[in-house]
Amino acid sequence: MPINILMPALSPTMEEGTLSKWLKNEGDKVTSGDVIAEIETDKATMEVEAVDEGVIGKLLIAAGTENVKVNTPIAVLLQDGESADAVAAAPKADADTPAATSDAAGGKARESAAEPTATTDNKVPAQPKTEVASDPDIPAGTEMVTMTVREALRDAMAEEMRRDPDVFVMGEEVAEYQGAYKITQGLLQEFGASRVIDTPITEHGFAGVGVGAAMAGLKPIVEFMTFNFAMQAIDQIINSAAKTLYMSGGQMGAPMVFRGPNGAAARVAAQHSQDYGAWYSHIPGLKVVQPYTAADAKGLLKAAIRDPNPVIFLENEILYGQSFEVPKLDDFVLPIGKARIHRKGKDVTVVSWGIGMTYAVKAVAELEQAGIDVELIDLRTLRPMDMPTVIESVKKTGRLVTVEEGFPQSSVGDFISNTVQREAFDYLDAPVITIAGKDVPMPYASNLEKLALPNAGEVVQAVKAVCYK
Amino acid sequence: MAPKTAASASGRKTAKPAKASNGGPIVDFNKDEELKAYREMLLIRRFEEKAGQLYGMGFIGGFCHLYIGQEAVVVGMQMALKEGDQVITGYRDHGHMLACGMSARGVMAELTGRRGGLSKGKGGSMHMFSKEKNFYGGHGIVGAQVSLGTGLGFANKYRGNDNVSLAYFGDGAANQGQVYESFNMAQLWKLPVIYVIENNRYAMGTAVSRASAQTDFSQRGASFGIPGLQVDGMDVRAVKAAADEATAHCRAGNGPIILEMLTYRYRGHSMSDPAKYRSKDEVQKMRSEHDPIEQVRLRLVEKGWASEEDLKLIDKDVRDIVADSADFAQADPEPDVSELYTDILL
Numbered sequence: 001m002p003i004n005i006l007m008p009a010l011s012p013t014m015e016e017g018t019l020s021k022w023l024k025n026e027g028d029k030v031t032s033g034d035v036i037a038e039i040e041t042d043k044a045t046m047e048v049e050a051v052d053e054g055v056i057g058k059l060l061i062a063a064g065t066e067n068v069k070v071n072t073p074i075a076v077l078l079q080d081g082e083s084a085d086a087v088a089a090a091p092k093a094d095a096d097t098p099a100a101t102s103d104a105a106g107g108k109a110r111e112s113a114a115e116p117t118a119t120t121d122n123k124v125p126a127q128p129k130t131e132v133a134s135d136p137d138i139p140a141g142t143e144m145v146t147m148t149v150r151e152a153l154r155d156a157m158a159e160e161m162r163r164d165p166d167v168f169v170m171g172e173e174v175a176e177y178q179g180a181y182k183i184t185q186g187l188l189q190e191f192g193a194s195r196v197i198d199t200p201i202t203e204h205g206f207a208g209v210g211v212g213a214a215m216a217g218l219k220p221i222v223e224f225m226t227f228n229f230a231m232q233a234i235d236q237i238i239n240s241a242a243k244t245l246y247m248s249g250g251q252m253g254a255p256m257v258f259r260g261p262n263g264a265a266a267r268v269a270a271q272h273s274q275d276y277g278a279w280y281s282h283i284p285g286l287k288v289v290q291p292y293t294a295a296d297a298k299g300l301l302k303a304a305i306r307d308p309n310p311v312i313f314l315e316n317e318i319l320y321g322q323s324f325e326v327p328k329l330d331d332f333v334l335p336i337g338k339a340r341i342h343r344k345g346k347d348v349t350v351v352s353w354g355i356g357m358t359y360a361v362k363a364v365a366e367l368e369q370a371g372i373d374v375e376l377i378d379l380r381t382l383r384p385m386d387m388p389t390v391i392e393s394v395k396k397t398g399r400l401v402t403v404e405e406g407f408p409q410s411s412v413g414d415f416i417s418n419t420v421q422r423e424a425f426d427y428l429d430a431p432v433i434t435i436a437g438k439d440v441p442m443p444y445a446s447n448l449e450k451l452a453l454p455n456a457g458e459v460v461q462a463v464k465a466v467c468y469k
Numbered sequence: 470m471a472p473k474t475a476a477s478a479s480g481r482k483t484a485k486p487a488k489a490s491n492g493g494p495i496v497d498f499n500k501d502e503e504l505k506a507y508r509e510m511l512l513i514r515r516f517e518e519k520a521g522q523l524y525g526m527g528f529i530g531g532f533c534h535l536y537i538g539q540e541a542v543v544v545g546m547q548m549a550l551k552e553g554d555q556v557i558t559g560y561r562d563h564g565h566m567l568a569c570g571m572s573a574r575g576v577m578a579e580l581t582g583r584r585g586g587l588s589k590g591k592g593g594s595m596h597m598f599s600k601e602k603n604f605y606g607g608h609g610i611v612g613a614q615v616s617l618g619t620g621l622g623f624a625n626k627y628r629g630n631d632n633v634s635l636a637y638f639g640d641g642a643a644n645q646g647q648v649y650e651s652f653n654m655a656q657l658w659k660l661p662v663i664y665v666i667e668n669n670r671y672a673m674g675t676a677v678s679r680a681s682a683q684t685d686f687s688q689r690g691a692s693f694g695i696p697g698l699q700v701d702g703m704d705v706r707a708v709k710a711a712a713d714e715a716t717a718h719c720r721a722g723n724g725p726i727i728l729e730m731l732t733y734r735y736r737g738h739s740m741s742d743p744a745k746y747r748s749k750d751e752v753q754k755m756r757s758e759h760d761p762i763e764q765v766r767l768r769l770v771e772k773g774w775a776s777e778e779d780l781k782l783i784d785k786d787v788r789d790i791v792a793d794s795a796d797f798a799q800a801d802p803e804p805d806v807s808e809l810y811t812d813i814l815l
Binding site for chain 2: 006008009010011012014032033043044045046047049051070071123124125127128168194199200202204205206207208209210211212213214215216217218235236239240244245246247248249250251252253255284285287308309384
């Protein structure tokens with residue numbers, strides 16, 4: 001059967017072009033790969049190659065014709081023994097010429113590329129809701145042990161490494177140096193150099209190696225000395241770790257944890273003081289955890305290591321040395337994606353997480369003296385975010401203040417505030433106030449650094465403002 | 470180019486009488502191997518031609534990078550692998566997937582964005598995977614697959630098996646920083662990784678000499694002590710010889726090795742590339758004098774291992790597979806809208 005040669009699309013956006021020149025005439029024999037014509041678009045001149053073998057039976061579009069629509073038959077190719085006469089009478093489409101077919105999956109492909117409504121129901125399906133379990137009950141009489149966040153993180157990793165031989169930790173100075181911030185202290189001695197791996201200073205490279213190992217089914221914990229340095233690795237975190245599950249249709253992903261201190265420490269200035277909570281929480285395919293207490297650090301890091309998805313675990317250098325009560329249980333695992341009500345209250349909701357909680361906790365104590373009863377929510381996880389707990393609280397208090405250290409524009413607080421106004425607008429008795437770091441690179445000078453960070457006083461002021469006091 | 474002979478990477482002397490066009494060693498193929506190589510390369514060639522055609526007809530959207538001309542590289546490499554070895558590559562990946570045994574239907578339907586595609590239509594040309602066939606993508610970010618492939622090698626070493634991972638990348642990706650970060654770790658930790666640099670002479674529109682201070686890519690691991698071979702990537706026997714040497718090197722625990730494949734792509738960088746940066750004569754010369762498929766075809770006929778009739782049958786068989794994949798890829802429905810929100814998190 002004669003084959004129609006169609007006006008090709010040579011770029012995703014091309015809809016028509018000029019057939020500038022024929023390089024073959026009627027009667028010429030062509031083989032696959034021969035250039036038969038040149039076409040011009042607004043961007044380039046391109047050659048049209050023959051795909052099939054045969055003899056040019058007829059040129060249907062004259063050289064120099066403008067605005068030839070993509071998929072218009074431009075010539076007819078004859079196979080062995082076919083005659084041009086038959087073609088002139090009735091050029092037939094073969095199976096490869098969708099322009100002449102009418103089935104929905106075929107002929108409308110080009111339209112559907114520009115306008116997806118052509119072949120499918122274009123209604124966006126509802127985003128599925130996932131139920132997150134509540135925290136496990138702590139049995140009555142469980143001994144509470146005071147420990148630092150640092151110890152809690154170390155214990156979490158050690159417990160999970162004992163439990164699963166596929167878990168290993170890699171990063172700069174994690175092994176022989178015992179961790180730049182001593183989070184991996186003792187792990188080399190217990191698990192050996194094959195599972196506690198010192199890497200060269202090469203964030204982009206070792207993040208990629210970690211993702212590759214995870215794609216192969218291992219469960220890496222990639223420690224960044226700080227998340228500031230992970231900017232060198234962010235392509236592997238986002239493009240490789242976060243997106244592979246989706247791009248592979250669910251066949252493979254990256255079951256791993258990226259962890260390390262995040263945000264400002266003390267007097268380390270602009271390049272070493274950034275809070276990446278908002279950055280990573282923007283990305284579908286990641287889970288993002290930012291704990292405050294030692295118990296949460298332990299229970300959530302254990303959950304993160306077991307999670308089959310890539311988890312960003314944002315710690316904080318200043319919190320490392322702070323002590324909290326941690327339940328002494330054999331296997332204390334907390335749910336990722338569940339907020340914790342740090343203090344129940346009725347007058348106003350304050351939402352914070354990570355280091356932000358230190359300002360909120362101080363402010364709440366002060367506000368208690370002033371007779372304002374704050375409900376303080378520690379979000380703990382930024383993605384998936386436990387908005388139901390926040391909304392429920394706001395419906396009760398009618399007022400909301402968020403507290404974080406990151407930059408103010410497109411902050412996590414902005415997202416919370418927007419969600420609350422959308423879902424609980426009628427319950428709000430005051431505008432939401434979002435407290436964040438100042439809109440400046442972190443300064444070095446002690447006095448300026450203090451000004452750049454949020455403080456308890458700002459929280460007190462904001463809470464009073466939303467309470468009109 | 471001044472190709473080096475493949476001075477033995479793992480200390481072994483290779484004393485093969487026959488030589489590739491660049492003086493490197495080849496392995497003599499028996500009849501079955503020649504026929505297998507012919508058929509697999511032809512499948513890639515015909516598949517890619519069809520993909521180009523479907524692109525022209527608007528069935529395939531976005532970016533589409535064809536592998537035509539480079540078929541001997543992936544087919545020769547694959548002939549040296551064993552079950553469990555892993556493959557990862559960049560965005561010019563259709564040939565690698567077919568060579569790994571992934572179905573033509575699955576690949577073509579992914580190109581058309583249909584539900585029967587290997588990624589359910591959610592990955593497209595540059596992002597396909599197969600756990601079953603140990604194919605780890607299909608990556609759209611130039612160079613990223615090199616670190617990932619090093620991680621696959623890391624996993625093999627961690628598990629103590631003797632599998633190797635193949636990380637393919639081009640002469641363009643060879644200038645990315647993370648490639649050298651990966652080389653360093655792979656050699657430091659003696660990871661079983663074969664870095665296959667497909668030097669097709671152009672990084673998109675930039676000739677290697679305009680982008681690379683050192684155009685002998687086999688030497689790009691020299692500062693880490695990683696051995697490298699320059700291979701005639703248009704001769705499938707030379708590729709297989711290098712692959713044999715490289716897999717032996719890795720499986721023996723000697724760490725990574727680099728294979729620079731001197732190859733050529735006939736088509737533009739992507740479908741929308743008019744390829745004005747090279748002459749028609751250059752392309753035509755490669756096609757007529759070094760075509761990887763034609764080389765095998767001539768040997769098959771010369772040695773009397775296949776008649777023209779036999780070859781026509783293979784050709785027909787291959788065309789049927791490709792036509793079937795194209796029919797399937799056009800008729801298969803688009804993904805159900807409910808797939809929008811699946812496979813984001815487990």
